[in-house]
Amino acid sequence: MKIATWxxxxxxxxxxxxxxxxxxNEPDVLALQETKLSDEKFPVAALAEAGYEAVFAGQPTYNxxxxxARRATLGAPTAVVRGNPLFPDEQQRLISAxxxxxxxxxxxxxxxxxxxxxxxxxxxxxxxxxTNWLARRDAAAPATVLLGDFNIxxxxxxxxxxxxxxxLVLCSEPERERFRALIADDFVDTFRMFDQPERSFSWWDxxxxxxxxxxxxxxDHVLVDARLAPRVVACTIDRAPRKLEQPxxxxxxxxxxx
DNA sequence: ATGGCCCGTAGAACGGGA
Numbered sequence: 001m002k003i004a005t006w007x008x009x010x011x012x013x014x015x016x017x018x019x020x021x022x023x024x025n026e027p028d029v030l031a032l033q034e035t036k037l038s039d040e041k042f043p044v045a046a047l048a049e050a051g052y053e054a055v056f057a058g059q060p061t062y063n064x065x066x067x068x069a070r071r072a073t074l075g076a077p078t079a080v081v082r083g084n085p086l087f088p089d090e091q092q093r094l095i096s097a098x099x100x101x102x103x104x105x106x107x108x109x110x111x112x113x114x115x116x117x118x119x120x121x122x123x124x125x126x127x128x129x130x131t132n133w134l135a136r137r138d139a140a141a142p143a144t145v146l147l148g149d150f151n152i153x154x155x156x157x158x159x160x161x162x163x164x165x166x167x168l169v170l171c172s173e174p175e176r177e178r179f180r181a182l183i184a185d186d187f188v189d190t191f192r193m194f195d196q197p198e199r200s201f202s203w204w205d206x207x208x209x210x211x212x213x214x215x216x217x218x219x220d221h222v223l224v225d226a227r228l229a230p231r232v233v234a235c236t237i238d239r240a241p242r243k244l245e246q247p248x249x250x251x252x253x254x255x256x257x258x
Numbered sequence: 259a260t261g262g263c264c265c266g267t268a269g270a271a272c273g274g275g276a
Contacts, residue, residue, distance in 0.1 A: 009264075013264090013265075034275085036265070060266080060267085061266050062274075062275090113275085113276085151276075205263075205276070206262090206263035206264055206275095206276095208261090209262095219276080249263085249264075249275085
């Protein structure tokens with residue numbers, strides 16, 4: 001079973017890349033962030049034709065998340081929850097559903113803009129609320145996979161230039177503390193279960209030739225319930241779509257479960 | 259050189275992203 005996440009930075013612009021990528025990689029589940037689409041504009045038909053059932057929570061212009069499930073292997077997602085019941089929010093950043101015997105939680109964490117901004121305080125509160133909500137989950141419920149754009153580089157090795165980024169948003173210690181608290185004993189960062197190339201990143205700035213210089217950050221993550229860890233056989237970042245014309249600034253991250 | 263690019267909503271620049 002293959003489970004992937006991808007911040008597409010506009011599903012309208014990136015629909016072709018998404019269709020090509022799912023055709024080439026055949027993920028069973030694909031979580032999308034920054035669809036930037038109101039729900040009536042979601043490309044249900046194109047994805048259905050590609051073999052995927054979608055659930056989504058969108059709004060105009062900003063944010064927007066979705067979970068795609070491969071119909072042939074999984075059918076449609078069920079028990080869909082939009083947002084966090086503990087954190088009423090007009091920004092569409094969270095959707096979860098049961099797929100293939102798992103609880104898939106697709107998250108688009110706030111960016112935070114800068115550590116002295118109101119948006120940073122909103123980011124910290126949003127993360128705390130997510131942590132609290134996930135901590136309350138029923139032990140009898142399906143095992144959880146939490147994946148998406150966390151907008152946090154957990155460690156210095158996830159940053160192309162740790163000195164330049166020291167203390168800045170995405171790398172600040174309060175954000176990293178919250179990443180660790182979210183994981184605690186409950187989740188595993190699947191990427192770090194395996195030997196990985198040095199300087200592995202999932203996002204590169206459009207400016208200043210960020211991708212060519214590999215000036216990136218690892219901010220997109222797939223966390224699995226600790227009891228799923230024995231089933232994880234791989235976690236990889238696919239840089240290929242970042243090389244295409246008019247790419248998303250994020251790369252897909254994919255986990256394979258046995 | 260402290261900004262560079264990209265997206266959506268505009269219907270010109272601007273907010274937001276990271």
